[in-house]
Amino acid sequence: MAGFDKRVASYEAALAGLSDGMTLAVGGFGLCGIPENLIAQVYRMGVRGLTVVSNNCGVDDFGLGILLKNRQISKVIASYVGENDEFERQLLQGEVQVELTPQGTLAEKLRAGGAGIPAFFTATGFGTPVAEGKDSRRFDGRDYILERAIKADFALVKGWKADPSGNTIYRNTAQNFNPAVATAGAVTVVEVEEIVEMGALDPICVHTPGIYVNRLIQGRFEKRIEKRTVSPT
Amino acid sequence: MSLTREQMAQWIAREIRNGYYVNLGIGIPTLVANYIPPDIDVMLQSENGLLGMGPFPTESEVDPDMINAGKQTVTARAGAAIFSSVESFAMIRGGHVDLTVLGAFEVDVEGNIASWMVPGKLVKGMGGAMDLVAGARNIIVTMTHASKSGESKLLKQCSLPLTGRACIRRVLTDLAYVEVDRGAFVLKQRAPGISVEEIRAKTAGKLIVPDRVPEMAF
Numbered sequence: 001m002a003g004f005d006k007r008v009a010s011y012e013a014a015l016a017g018l019s020d021g022m023t024l025a026v027g028g029f030g031l032c033g034i035p036e037n038l039i040a041q042v043y044r045m046g047v048r049g050l051t052v053v054s055n056n057c058g059v060d061d062f063g064l065g066i067l068l069k070n071r072q073i074s075k076v077i078a079s080y081v082g083e084n085d086e087f088e089r090q091l092l093q094g095e096v097q098v099e100l101t102p103q104g105t106l107a108e109k110l111r112a113g114g115a116g117i118p119a120f121f122t123a124t125g126f127g128t129p130v131a132e133g134k135d136s137r138r139f140d141g142r143d144y145i146l147e148r149a150i151k152a153d154f155a156l157v158k159g160w161k162a163d164p165s166g167n168t169i170y171r172n173t174a175q176n177f178n179p180a181v182a183t184a185g186a187v188t189v190v191e192v193e194e195i196v197e198m199g200a201l202d203p204i205c206v207h208t209p210g211i212y213v214n215r216l217i218q219g220r221f222e223k224r225i226e227k228r229t230v231s232p233t
Numbered sequence: 234m235s236l237t238r239e240q241m242a243q244w245i246a247r248e249i250r251n252g253y254y255v256n257l258g259i260g261i262p263t264l265v266a267n268y269i270p271p272d273i274d275v276m277l278q279s280e281n282g283l284l285g286m287g288p289f290p291t292e293s294e295v296d297p298d299m300i301n302a303g304k305q306t307v308t309a310r311a312g313a314a315i316f317s318s319v320e321s322f323a324m325i326r327g328g329h330v331d332l333t334v335l336g337a338f339e340v341d342v343e344g345n346i347a348s349w350m351v352p353g354k355l356v357k358g359m360g361g362a363m364d365l366v367a368g369a370r371n372i373i374v375t376m377t378h379a380s381k382s383g384e385s386k387l388l389k390q391c392s393l394p395l396t397g398r399a400c401i402r403r404v405l406t407d408l409a410y411v412e413v414d415r416g417a418f419v420l421k422q423r424a425p426g427i428s429v430e431e432i433r434a435k436t437a438g439k440l441i442v443p444d445r446v447p448e449m450a451f
Contacts (some may be wrong), residue, residue, distance in 0.1 A: 104322030
């Protein structure tokens with residue numbers, strides 16, 4: 001058991017070794033399922049010049065938005081970066097670079113990065129600005145572009161429950177990019193709402209097997225809602 | 234009269250068949266869910282990883298871990314499945330979704346679509362739109378026929394950066410339903426009280442008008 005205990009005692013320990021200029025892959029969709037405490041720790045560490053790979057980039061005062069505001073991010077690889085005034089300002093000023101990537105391509109880039117696939121062909125983006133500078137090839141009469149995989153120095157993941165070996169399950173749509181991100185990190189750090197005993201998770205329900213996880217920590221989450229929408233009762 | 238947003242949604246809802254898996258984009262497409270007849274069973278796909286999206290939650294049901302691709306809080310219906318973004322786009326890219334409905338800025342006679350970027354304006358990103366148009370077999374584009382200043386959005390060639398090439402066959406506007414076929418728009422239906430002449434005047438790309446163009450009924 002001891003050899004498979006990935007738990008760390010503090011957020012400092014969770015992100016030890018993270019330094020300037022590194023690439024971070026970060027799970028979440030909007031503010032749903034983001035590793036909010038790990039992001040806050042990156043903020044506290046003050047590392048700069050980061051390349052961040054994430055579907056979105058938070059809002060002005062929460063999630064990855066706090067790293068932007070603190071000028072810690074130099075490049076963002078994302079599919080959608082609206083809802084963030086500070087980001088728009090930095091983009092227009094040329095202070096941050098952005099590589100807009102179709103959402104499915106972004107997910108597949110991370111999956112491929114974690115799965116030892118250096119590149120893949122996809123029809124997504126053929127004939128659009130996304131295809132510029134990329135190889136293309138025709139298969140069975142249809143055109144595809146070659147997309148490179150993404151690997152990260154650190155992968156930051158938010159799970160629901162995990163056992164000490166890092167077997168992780170996600171709750172509802174907070175899953176999103178997290179399982180793909182978990183596979184793509186040289187160092188994968190998972191924070192969860194609850195660490196349960198070995199054997200407490202049903203093996204057939206594990207989303208992210210512990211083999212992908214290097215460090216694990218239990219945190220408390222605000223889980224901010226971006227667009228609270230309710231039905232009239 | 235040109236169609237209201239609600240009528241456009243109503244028209245599209247009639248295209249949905251029992252047992253369809255459907256992805257609805259943001260805007261008019263989202264309204265379609267309100268008009269699906271009760272005797273038709275549909276699974277709505279949300280590309281953040283939900284198949285079987287239900288109605289918005291009540292106050293007590295609100296769950297920050299349960300949102301749709303527009304980042305709104307939602308519920309899951311009975312029989313729903315939840316999965317990763319990788320899985321979600323495998324089903325989209327792999328052509329498993331029966332119908333995709335999305336908005337656009339422009340469509341042209343080659344079936345090209347531009348919907349995500351206006352040069353000179355701030356670009357927020359394409360989200361899942363490029364994957365959706367590349368993967369879906371059956372796409373309906375909804376948009377106004379012409380801009381507020383009267384410029385046609387059905388063009389010979391898109392002027393804005395593309396979202397996808399040669400992927401659009403069906404377009405519903407506030408004036409007409411057209412299909413893209415062999416380098417032209419074919420006028421299939423017109424909005425109640427809208428003349429063929431008006432549609433022709435507001436269609437910049439080649440328009441083929443069959444002998445009979447039925448009016449939509451609501």
